[in-house]
Amino acid sequence: MSEKWTTANIPDQRGRVAVVTGANTGLGYETAKALAERGASVVLAVRNAAKGEQAAARMTGDVTVQALDLTSLDSVRTAAAALRSRFDRIDLLINNAGVMYTPKQTTRDGFETQFGTNHLGHFALTGLLLDLMLPVPGSRVVTVSSTGHRIRAAIHFDDLQWERSYGRAAAYGQSKLANLMFTYELQRRLAAHGTTVAVAAHPGMSSTELARNTPAALRLPLTWLAPLITQTPAMGALPTLRAATDPAALGGQYYGPGGRNEIKGHPRLVTSSPQSYEAAVQQRLWAVSEDLTGVTFPSFSPSGTRLPPDRPSRGSPRW
Numbered sequence: 001m002s003e004k005w006t007t008a009n010i011p012d013q014r015g016r017v018a019v020v021t022g023a024n025t026g027l028g029y030e031t032a033k034a035l036a037e038r039g040a041s042v043v044l045a046v047r048n049a050a051k052g053e054q055a056a057a058r059m060t061g062d063v064t065v066q067a068l069d070l071t072s073l074d075s076v077r078t079a080a081a082a083l084r085s086r087f088d089r090i091d092l093l094i095n096n097a098g099v100m101y102t103p104k105q106t107t108r109d110g111f112e113t114q115f116g117t118n119h120l121g122h123f124a125l126t127g128l129l130l131d132l133m134l135p136v137p138g139s140r141v142v143t144v145s146s147t148g149h150r151i152r153a154a155i156h157f158d159d160l161q162w163e164r165s166y167g168r169a170a171a172y173g174q175s176k177l178a179n180l181m182f183t184y185e186l187q188r189r190l191a192a193h194g195t196t197v198a199v200a201a202h203p204g205m206s207s208t209e210l211a212r213n214t215p216a217a218l219r220l221p222l223t224w225l226a227p228l229i230t231q232t233p234a235m236g237a238l239p240t241l242r243a244a245t246d247p248a249a250l251g252g253q254y255y256g257p258g259g260r261n262e263i264k265g266h267p268r269l270v271t272s273s274p275q276s277y278e279a280a281v282q283q284r285l286w287a288v289s290e291d292l293t294g295v296t297f298p299s300f301s302p303s304g305t306r307l308p309p310d311r312p313s314r315g316s317p318r319w
Contacts, residue, residue: 022097070121197251203236
């Protein structure tokens, strides 16, 4: 295999079903496009269905659209139910959608927007679809994090929703750290099943719409520097695509650009921050996420009877 991994290295995806969130633009669009070109049946899970249809029209292959608003748990449940009615298996779930540096806002369920969208929405979606993946050999859950998980990042269990104070960068860092902790804890739980694995990726610095909420003081300097420090969305999508399709990828691995400081370059294995590997924090975050979303991941009783992945929500408790 070439040292510089590209879309040419993606194995044949015919017969596989891939669900990609936030796939109407940027990294998600490039991820979905590449998978469809290699033969996968791709679902663009997007907040704006009309924009999703426009994106699908620009792709080749079997591409359909599913409305999904990660800021609403009702929408997550509706989308999951629709996908379950359409497919009896899912091979790839790519948790790509996200928001960055938003002003202080809350989701429809009362969660801080970045934590609610980037982490809790994807946590719930994965839990509601995972039993369609567990019987499928080679199935993968790929969650997109960011180098932002290192910047002022911690899981603030005493104020998860930033009600006492709010910092855009710190809130983003918490959500991206949560993406990694979710991946590592999910992999620990999946290991005994031996079929589905959880992998993470980050795009480095890519030129996408994600940075539209960057503070005004930084916007102009970043515009000047962008050609030097960013890469195209197509390049930024490569770590996700490698995590999703490389036959050598293992559960619990993390892929990012191979250049200096993981800013640009072809994808390779990278290492996340030391705190992202703290198992006790991962497990606490998992328990809190189940309580906040009302979604319990599928498990199996000793008799082999599958237990339901969803349960009544306890609302939006404050942690």
